Amino acid sequence: MTNTQIVIAELPSDSLTPAHFKQTTADMPVAGDGQVLLKVILMSIDAANRSWMKGATYRAAVNAGDAMPTYAICEVVESNSDRLAVGDIAASEATWSNFVVADAHKCEKLPKVPQLSNLMSVYGIAGKTAYHGLISVGQPVAGETVLVSAAAGSVGGYVGQIAKALGCRVVGIAGGAEKCKWVTEELGFDACIDYRAPGMSKALRAACPDGVDVYFDNVGGTVLEAALFAMNEKGRIVCCGAVSQYDTETPTGPRNLPGLVVVKRLRMEGFIVMDWTQNDAKALRALQTWVDAGQIKVTEDIVDGLENAPQALIGLLAGENKGKRMVRVAADPS
Amino acid sequence: MTNTQIVIAELPSDSLTPAHFKQTTADMPVAGDGQVLLKVILMSIDAANRSWMKGATYRAAVNAGDAMPTYAICEVVESNSDRLAVGDIAASEATWSNFVVADAHKCEKLPKVPQLSNLMSVYGIAGKTAYHGLISVGQPVAGETVLVSAAAGSVGGYVGQIAKALGCRVVGIAGGAEKCKWVTEELGFDACIDYRAPGMSKALRAACPDGVDVYFDNVGGTVLEAALFAMNEKGRIVCCGAVSQYDTETPTGPRNLPGLVVVKRLRMEGFIVMDWTQNDAKALRALQTWVDAGQIKVTEDIVDGLENAPQALIGLLAGENKGKRMVRVAADPS
Incomplete structure (x- = not known):
């Protein structure tokens, strides 16, 4: 048996393209003592993938020849550990591959829910990032104005919906009229500004007549600059990402x-x-409550097929996704 | 009787020069009900003076024709208020003038100490800014590394000395070898880096082998950029000023x-x-304790004469002062 992988062909010196990846076939990995063999079901596609290609961050740098690392939801197909049994569902660090080996003690056993993708979107990294960043770092209060960039993205959409549930005025920033419409009509933001249209700063002032108390920044760059001018005294800027800065060598x-x-x-x-x-348990309880009450809509953007992972990431960096983007490598187990 | 004042002749479009000021003679101001006539003794010279010329900040913008605002230590020479008596010493908002009128309830009555200048340096705005910024915002712990820019400046020197008293490793950044020598030998910093010499980033890494936990930023700009690279995870950056950015239109x-x-x-x-x-009372008690124990040296840089205030500010922006700069307009009352 062999294992298909997507590896880095060459590190990008500027924007990421399909030529920076190649598909290879490796031998099937073998689980050692205390390890499990995992079948990859869903892979999380994140702007952070691009930043890992720029050097060491909170993880080691990703280099040419490496399979792209990813956070994944997997099924255990072989186990040499008491911690996990064959058939269990586990979240794990993985790579863009059909199969990976992992230390069982580094895996998180997941509940068997009707849709595993929810464990990567609202009840996973996207929803938890939105919750912890907004609540613990941003500390918004009902009546305050919360501004969110990448509002149609995986995290931004949940940030705005949580802030609405808390009683804030919520203004999004997104790329293109169609996305802005989706953010206001589908996600219920009070307003959404198209950063690609002229006059962003003016539109921002108009949409935030009382200024901005909390800015949840997913993008950095010129949008952060515009937001700084709109901030109120004692405002909080939650720095979650800088996607505008990842795919360039001239930040x-x-x-x-x-x-x-x-x-x-x-x-x-x-x-x-x-x-x-x-604080994860508290976050999950709150998110579940808001989903059940219809105050948070679950937004997912699933791309099918391991081979489409490079384009899924390139498209994410270009801002084409609406909601949490992931790649489905295999069907949910029945 | 007339009153000499220094007013803004023209707002600077780039660096400040003596031509942006002119000396004028105004009528003696008259104290109304609830007001006092104040004789200015000492005026605080701060980089913030320059930033007020750039537009509204936490105070109204300063415009051409205005006497430059300042924080001053004054003697009460006429009083129409029960709050202050003739002969009292008071801190007040003032202007670059021999005499000003102020609302008595906005003045702070000061103790009669042997040297009034101490109420503007270590027991005044410089010492309190250093204390509150470092302790309440920076929250350093013994054993951590604290980096301070403008280390020979009014605030920076106290920041470093307080951090030393708390058991931190303290590294300064200052302009020129002579100032750096003063910072280490006179103020007791563990190291001081000359930002004008080549290789600042490398010198910074060498001086902070364990990275930087707290950066007290008085300057912004390229020094902030270098500090960001040296910061440890969970580091704190205390933003006290951005003097490198005030005297330019191209930040x-x-x-x-x-x-x-x-x-x-x-x-x-x-x-x-x-x-x-x-927290001022707590700050003053701590500062007094450290001064009495010889752990903090009082650093003052006093320029004599109201007419020299423009050059005192221009020189401050060029980094020529060591310690808290002020202008003496009149002698301490005997």
Whole structure:
């Protein structure tokens, strides 16, 4: 038996293209002591994949020849550990592959739910990132204005829906009129600004007549700069990502940031979802409550087929997804 | 009787020069009901003076024709209020003038200490800014590394000395070898880096072998960018000022800021000293204790004469001061 993988053919020096990947066939990996063989079902596609190609971050750098790392939902097909049994569903670090081997103690056993994809969207990394970042870092209060970039993206859509459930005015930023319409009509944001249309700063001021109290930043760059000008005193900027900066070798910084941070006494704070696992149970209970009450719609954007993973990531970086993007490598077990 | 004032002749479009000021003679101001006539003794010279010329901040913009606003220590020479008596010493908002009128309820009555200048340096805005910013925003712990820019400046010198008293490794950044020598030998910093010398980033890494846990930023710009690369995970950046950005119309932002803030989960927070007045008594007690124990040296840089205020500010922006800069307009009352 062999194992299909997508590996990095060459590290990008600027924008990512399909030529930076190649499909290869490896031998079937073998599970050692304490390890499990996992069949990959769903892979999470994240802007962070691109940032890992730029050097070491909170994880080691990804280099040419490596299979792209990913967070995945898998089925256990062989087990050399008491922790997991064949047939169990587990979340694990994996790679863009049909099969991977993992240390059983690093896997998280998941419940068998009707749709495994929900464990990657609203009840997974997307929903938990939105919850922890907004609630614990942004600390919004009912009546405040919350601004969210990449509002049609995997995290942004949940951020805005949670903020609405908390009683905030919610304004999104997204790319293109069609996405903005989806954000307001489907997700219930109060307004959504098209950052590709001229006059973004003016539109931002009009949509936030009382200024911005919490800005949930997924993009960095010029959108962050525009948001800084709109922030109220004592405003909070939740730094969740900088997708505008990942796919380029010439990043730009918000030009008047240090001055504005002082004058407005802003707090700007980065976080990653793994920092807040101690609050996961609370997050899941809240998310479930809002989903059951119809206050949060579950948004998923599933691309079929391992071979389509490169294009799924390239498209994500270009902003084509609506909701949490993932790649389905195999069907949910029946 | 007339009153000499220094007013803005023209707002600068780039660097500040003496031509942006002119000396004028105004009528003696008259104290109304509830007001006092104040004789200005000492005026605080701050980089913030320059930022007020750029537009509205936490105070109204300063415009051509206005006398430059300042924080001042004054003697009450006429009083139409029960709150202050003739001969009292008071801190007040003032202007670059020999005499000003102020609302008595906006003045702060000061103790009569042997040297009034101490109420503007270590026991005044400089010491309190250093204390509140470092302790309440930066939250350093013994053993951590604290980096301070403008280390020879009014605030930076106290920040470093407080951090040393708390058991931190303290590294300064200052302009020129002579200032760096003063910072280490006179103020007791563990190291000081000359940002004007080549190889600042490399020198920074060498001086901070365990990385930087707290960066107290007085300057913004390229020094902030270098500091961001040196920050440890969960590091705190105290945004106290951005002096490198005030005297220019082409500010620059730290290019990879949004990405690094996320990856390292940094917290970057602006503050101004007035936000923390509720902790002033605690700050003054601690500062007094450290001064009495010889752990903090009082550093003052006093320029004599109202007419020299423009050059005192221009020189401050060029980084020529060591310690808290002020202008003496009149002698301490005997």
